[in-house]
Amino acid sequence: MSSESSKKRKPKVIRSDGAPAEGKRNRSDTEQEGKYYSEEAEVDRRDPGRDYELYKYTCQELQRLMAEIQDLKSRGGKDAAVEIEDRRIQSCVHFMILKKLNRLAHIRLKKGRDQTHEAKQKVDAYHLQLQNLLYEVMHLQKEITKCLEFKSKHEEIDLVSLEEFYKEAPPDISKAEVTMGDPHQQTLARLDWELEQRKRLAEKYRECLSNKEKILKEIEVKKEYLSSLQPRLNSIMQASLPVQEYLFMPFDQAHKQYETARHLPPPLYVLFVQTTAYGQACAHMKSSQPPRQDKTLSVAIEGSVDEAKALFKPPEDSQDDESDSDAEEEQTTKRRRPTLGVQLDDKRKEMLKRHPLSVMLDLKCKDDSVLHLTFYYLMNLNIMTVKAKVTTATELITPISAGDLLSPDSVLSCLYPGDHGKKTPNPANQYQFDKVGILTLRDYVLDLGHPYLWVQKLGGLHFPKEQPQHTVIADHSLSASHMETTMKLLKTRVQSRLALHKQFASLEHGIVPVTSDCQYLFPAKVVSRLVKWVSIAHEDYTELHFTKDIVEAGLAGDTNLYYMALVERGTESDACSSPSSGKGCHSQDVKYRTLLPLCSPCTHLGGIESCDSSQLSWHLIGQGFLLEPPRCCLWCCHPAPALAAKLQAAVVLNPGYSSIPPVFQLCLNWKGEKTNNNDDNIRAMESEVNVCYKELCGPRPSHQLLTNQLQRLCVLLDVYLETESHDDSVEGPKEFPQEKMCLRLFRGPSRMKPFKYNHPQGFFSHR
């Protein structure tokens, strides 16, 4: 188009040029359009390439014309002005063309720009559309994955296995032909079956519930019936009581005791059960007698049950709290000094508190004497204690020297070796004591009873020595294993104590009771006699000059009982030594004898019938009187027989008598003081009674040991005195004529005397 427009103009500019046809037609076009000239439309028709050619050509033409004008001017001719004018016109035309071209270019540019903009907008719109679509795709994809990931609730349901389902489900649910191939249908069917089954089970559950309710109701009814039965039974029991009593069947009583026993603390309960069991077992063994009547062992519970019940209510831990608060208070007490003493006192009392219930055990011995044992339980210390009391069938005359024999404090001491019952057997107690300032349990033992080890064992309490922890539980087997031995020991202890008690009574009267079955141990005639038997204190014993060896050997502990015996033999003038006088008293019968000797230098005592001179004086000495100057009796002034031999014997009586023998230490006052330190024969005499005690035991259970030893001592003194070598230089007869038959007087390097008595023949020989 543009080329056409340029062509049309060309003819205007270039006349020489051209095809006129073309020009004509162009003119007509311009004329047609001339009414409304629109250069924009023209632009569309023209070819930009041609316009560019035209522009180049026009520029060249202009250059040429300029050059020609210049040339003409420089030459300066006349015609030149015409020519120049002509050329000027030509160049103006060219300028017009240039201007036209410039306008066209501008329009084109604008047009191009518009086109570009339009295209750009289109592209933008398309891009937006694309973005939208992409987003939509993404969203859809997400939706799809969501759907794919969806979990159905039915997966959580535990279904029956496939085979079971096909086997059990009815065909209208399983629909095998449909579901076999289609897992979805299959699952649906299985769920259906599950639902069906659950429905059935729910039905069953309901049924069971109703059943249960029914049974509960029945029970209720029966209970009511039973409770209505109780009062009726009670009344029957009440009615039967007189019958029971009448028939010696104290079932009810026993029952009541068992009821009470439930409130006993565990150790006492163990003790109660085990002793009852042992007592019954013993009663059964002697079945010849009616049971229950002749019981050697009876058990009872004492104390208030209500208190025990009240004690049970607060749980065990209250005790712990207390001890904790104790510790706290311990710290604060320093600030509250004035009340300290009172507080400690209260705490001590609390710590040493006994359980309100106690077990009474009565142990009957053959001779109808009874050992009453009361067992207590110290709750906070977790130990058991015992108090003992002995009662006898007949009233005993209590000899002075027998004071401690049956005292509750010492009667059971050392039942087992070393068991003094003064120290707490529970090692944990020491810490508790430290808290409240108790030094040792010893000070409280009189009040609380003795915590012997065997008591703990009977209560089934076992305290390990090494670890002071509360690892103690009441144990039945421990109690049972110690029951029989302990009961036997208790019985032997009481019997031996009672035997001693009786023996002491006669010993104090100067009679050594020798039973007929021990008679063979001694010769028929024993001249030396026991004149004194007193108990002495431990301190006094240790201070005696001739007991040092025993003290050093550790045989004189403070739990032993100590006695002093005095065996005496007067000289020939002693009335007792001559049997021919008829007033003598060597009858060996065990019964009490009244000694009626004559004071031989005078006859004062003949009519008074009181007692032997030496005995009398010794009684008086025992009471603090001394005959000064020494006289033969209270009633005369004859000098006492100066050469009377007095043998002092300090006796240690172990609480374990008679399984542990008494120990004698001797001191002879005759021609100077003789002890085992300066006389070998005194030593031998001690060894005769102490070491060779076994032959003196007599029949089991050897309760005669002590008296036999004393009698033996008398015999030994006789032998000692009679075999003493007579001093030829002293005039007069022998003080102690030899009456014993001896094979030899001395033997061996230490010149032992013949102390051994040979029974049937009656002679003395050396050991």
Added chain:
Amino acid sequence: MEVFQALQRLHMIIFSQNVSPCGKFLAAGNNYGQIAIFSLSAALSSEAKEESKKPMVTFQAHDGPVYSMVSTDRHLLSAGDGEVKAWLWAEILKKGCKELWRRQPPYRTSLEVPEINALLLVPKENSLILAGGDCQLHTMDLETGTFTRALWGHTDYIHCLALRERSPEVLSGGEDGAVRLWDLRTAKEVQTIEVYKHEECSRPHNGRWIGCLATDSDWMVCGGGPALTLWHLRSSTPTTIFPMRAPQKHVTFYQDLILSAGQGRCVNQWQLSGELKAQVPGSSPGLLSLSLNQQPAAPECKVLTAAGNSCRVDVFTNLGYRAFSLSF
């Protein structure tokens, strides 16, 4: 039965003691018929503990007390209740040691078997002389074990024997108060000294008995009921009377001293002139035997041991003081 054991220990009497030929062991016999063997070398060594003062071995040798013991080169001979038993030193320390042999002298039997109070070895004729309850001196040939002769003359039982080294003569002292001198070749009594008849030394309140005897060439020392006296044998006169009140149970010559022991805690040392040189206290209330260990084989164990009325054997490393006690 601890009490019983304690009592047994308390009433123990050690009658006899003897040192082994090697000088390292000491045998002690007590009144219960037990013999205990102590190791002197262990107890004397520098690292001695309490255990080394206890017997290495204790065995029941006799039924009655062991009154006397002697040692030959290989044997320990012990006697007490009428029998003499021989034990091999080489085997004595083993457990369950049995006696090698036992012999009983021919007693003119009586109700009681007489005890044997003293044993004496006569090395020259390899024989053993036993004396005791039956008032005779029996000689036993150690080679054959037969009793070859009996010497009688004592009127009461014999306490002690002593051998005169040079001439074959034996001294015996007894309860009858006489010291008799016997000639072994002729088997006759040569001399009799009735000690109690001499006024200087007689002590009637103690009795006549002669409890101990020792001899050195022409000198003899004896004691017991009568005072401890030094005698000149050839002239049979008492030369020195030692001022000791308590009866003596053992006496021996040691160098130029006389050691004696008896009632009382002390070992007495006397000059021949009669002066008391020293009194060394021991631990027993009364002593019955002294033993000087002079075996040349063990010079380090050269000690004096004393035993008596206790379960302890006191050991004196020198004569001045008691070093320690061995104990049953």
